[in-house]
Amino acid sequence: MNMESTTKMVSDPYAVDIDSLDFSDGRLFETGLWNSYFERLRNEDPVHYQADSPFGPFWSITRFDDIMFVDKHHELFSSEPAIVIGDMGEEIPLEMFIAMDPPRHDEQRQAVQPVVAPKNLAAMESLIRERVAKILDGLPVGEAFDWVDRVSIELTSQMLATLFNFPFDDRRKLTYWSDMAAGTPEITGGDVTNEERMVALQDCLRTFNQLWQQRQSELEIGEAESFDLISLLLSSDKTDNMIERPMEFLGNILLLIVGGNDTTRNSLTGGLYALNKFPAEFEKLKANPALIPNMVPEIIRWQTPLAHMRRIATQDVALGGKTIKAGDKVVMWYVSGNRDESVIDHADDFIIDRENARQHLSFGFGLHRCMGNRLAEMQLKIVWEEILKRFSNIEVIGEPTLVRSNFVKGYSSMTVKISR
């Protein structure tokens, strides 16, 4: 399959016919052009049909309220078989609950949800704070280094290792598998090759198979129940034999890895980037750290670490004066809805004391709403509390390097310098 975009990316989307623009091009997010592209759609054709793309024809839903409508109506818009713009490929037909409709979705989600329930998180808060403190204390002061690698990736991989009770020294494997899982051109317009992805996913399945066996034998000999994700899957009668369905097992493991990895990682980087782009907000924050709890959802909105989710219409649906036909692919561009000026004032601006900061689309709405939202918020809150205790400034040097993907809206590196 040729995944080259059928149309050329243009630096001024207003200069050409709207129907010639390709909104699925992963390079839009690598270059920052996404913002003007989607601004034009929101204003001129908010429910937009693109007849031709490397992922086939699809609808772009770009306004806040329309996205809420699609997300909420799971009976009109199915999450099966995949929730990213491209299909997952037939060599490894992964199954995961985010890409299932009720009732299977509900059963599997309910099995793993307790691990990120607020009560469980409250018990983990001091451990997270300890780990954050250690990472920050190990950072060089006064010299340039990569924030993505040393803070964002390090912290999220530590967190994932904790949630899975995964061998701590091997934790970067989780990050690697996460990057591989949805990084190919066919799935999200990324630049991972199919061969590399295949090898990585096989390794991931093998490793988690061993981990499952190990947990199972621990449970059998009556060792204390642990609250990690594998143990939770083992202890629900809906999921305790998931190992017999390798594609479902691997799919759900990858879902939890990607869900807990890219998102928080890129919000950790995005928040610091935003504070550098809006220095008055950084000053406001330093003067009043009590703004952190309100800043956290603002970071998650402004960054929007996952740009979209996709659905398939189950019947003809009228939306925004158009008729979406049964079977059509529908892409909810959260990244666009979060910049919708009709709902969010000065939506391009990062405003840490914004009113109603929690009313953003980054977690999605309805049945598939992000399960780890509270964990993500807690991690960001702790990181910023600990940063402000230690450092007077963190300066972003130059511009960060962005990821090529129409799904993961993120940073591959960002050089910074800390002042004590």
Added chain:
Amino acid sequence: MVKIRFIEHTGVEHNVDALEGENLMSAAINNLVPGIDADCGGNCACGTCHIVIEKEWLGSSGEIGSDEQSLLTMTPEISEGSRLACQVVVTPALEGAVVRLPEFQM
């Protein structure tokens, strides 16, 4: 006006005069009762306005829709009397209702 008694998980009470026809989410928020996030702004789409209505008034709180039911089952702290505040319309039958707020919203 309908009197509603919101009780935080810590036991702190808030006696609120709610307007007939509004929902319990806005009654709480407009009277500065803490503990409700209302991330979706009252669209029955997020589950962050979870409340627990005491038995005596539960029957007067209206039917639970299927959307509301699905979101409630995702809340780990679901219990008898669980509702989403945005879906409960204030009527005279709720006079004096006791409404408990959970420790956490999902």
